[in-house]
Amino acid sequence: MLPVQILKKTVCDIQDITGTACSIWNVDGNCLAHSGGKEKELSDFIKKLPEEEEWEENNASFFGVSSEEGLIYVLVLHSVLPEMKMAGRLGVKQLEGYLRLYQEKMNRNHFIQNLLLDNLLLVDVYNRAKNMHIPIEERRAVIMIEPKNPNDNLILEVLKGLYETSTKDFVTAVDESHIILVKMLEDREGYKELNKIAKYIVDILNTEAMVNVRVAYGTIVDEIKDVSKSYKEAGMALDVGRIFYEEKNVLAYDQLGIGRLIHQLPISLCDMFLSEIFEGKEIEFDEETLTTVHKFFDNNLNISETARQLFLHRNTLVYRLEKIQKKTGLDVRVFDDALTFKIALMVSNHLKSLQKSAQSNAKEETKW
Numbered sequence: 001m002l003p004v005q006i007l008k009k010t011v012c013d014i015q016d017i018t019g020t021a022c023s024i025w026n027v028d029g030n031c032l033a034h035s036g037g038k039e040k041e042l043s044d045f046i047k048k049l050p051e052e053e054e055w056e057e058n059n060a061s062f063f064g065v066s067s068e069e070g071l072i073y074v075l076v077l078h079s080v081l082p083e084m085k086m087a088g089r090l091g092v093k094q095l096e097g098y099l100r101l102y103q104e105k106m107n108r109n110h111f112i113q114n115l116l117l118d119n120l121l122l123v124d125v126y127n128r129a130k131n132m133h134i135p136i137e138e139r140r141a142v143i144m145i146e147p148k149n150p151n152d153n154l155i156l157e158v159l160k161g162l163y164e165t166s167t168k169d170f171v172t173a174v175d176e177s178h179i180i181l182v183k184m185l186e187d188r189e190g191y192k193e194l195n196k197i198a199k200y201i202v203d204i205l206n207t208e209a210m211v212n213v214r215v216a217y218g219t220i221v222d223e224i225k226d227v228s229k230s231y232k233e234a235g236m237a238l239d240v241g242r243i244f245y246e247e248k249n250v251l252a253y254d255q256l257g258i259g260r261l262i263h264q265l266p267i268s269l270c271d272m273f274l275s276e277i278f279e280g281k282e283i284e285f286d287e288e289t290l291t292t293v294h295k296f297f298d299n300n301l302n303i304s305e306t307a308r309q310l311f312l313h314r315n316t317l318v319y320r321l322e323k324i325q326k327k328t329g330l331d332v333r334v335f336d337d338a339l340t341f342k343i344a345l346m347v348s349n350h351l352k353s354l355q356k357s358a359q360s361n362a363k364e365e366t367k368w
Helices: 004-018 039-047 083-116 122-131 153-163 191-208 224-244 258-262 267-277 287-298 303-309 314-328 335-367
Strands: 022-026 031-034 054-057 060-067 070-077 140-147 170-172 179-184 213-217 250-252
Touching: 004 022, 004 031, 004 070, 004 083, 054 083, 060 083, 070 083, 083 122, 083 170, 083 179, 083 224, 122 224, 140 153, 140 191, 140 224, 153 170, 153 179, 153 191, 179 191, 191 213, 191 250, 213 224, 224 250, 224 258, 224 335, 258 335, 267 335, 287 303, 287 314, 287 335, 303 314, 314 335
Parallel strands: 213 250
Antiparallel strands: 022 031, 022 070, 054 060, 060 070, 140 179, 140 213, 170 179
């Protein structure tokens, strides 16, 4: 089915050219767009469709609009003057052209969705791409956009307006929480350019759509069959970023560092590691302590620079770091202890995420 905007534009164009009111109906007798006329009186005539493609009844001219699936619409011109036949036939050709283009677009969208989800056999990937004139050997990367408020259709429309003007890029959605951009890259373009595109998406959606998003991208692949790999990597980058890099709104799979490794640890291994590091004690840190130690790590364990950035006296910072040592037995001023403490914090965050996910799944199972 065509968007209502296209149907409305079509009836308005026909009326502007012919000076005759017209309307477009579906086969159930529902008026989808009109420029004036006796719509209520025509409904019964639409429901009793004759076999002809064109007919006249009740002082109106009727024209069937078909696709490969059969009759889709009925175009009605509210006149039976001879010249209306030509106008009606031209209107039908225009609508059928729209239907073909729309169907091609839907077919491409369906193909890209199945490609991302790895639902196609390799031979089907190549055959369908060839039939749809989609280049097989092109450098591409998947960029995944996660809005803070899911189900925001405005984001999808903005991105389609930005990137679907080209037949080389694809914008789609495979679930309610994420929008996917499959971006084609020129030979000279690499991860630096990909990062710029991701940052541009964050900025444009923030300024134009007033929406906050987090964007992640996978590695660049050379063939269309490997697009699903880049899609999975972008998804993992978002997952890892949600746990370990909350402050970042652009995430690259190849720059996730140790977070990518920790993200794959099972609950049992996380429990064992934390138990060994903290000697079986459950240790929690307040926001002040966490902010202090993260800033200390960001400044490469430099006490003076950290104190300056936090607007603290040097002795106050040292006191906070010594509190961590008393609580954990780890002196974060020493590199090895600092590394152990940082990994322990990341493992702890990962464990909390796993436990939260398990609780959420348990609730869903209880509902069913």
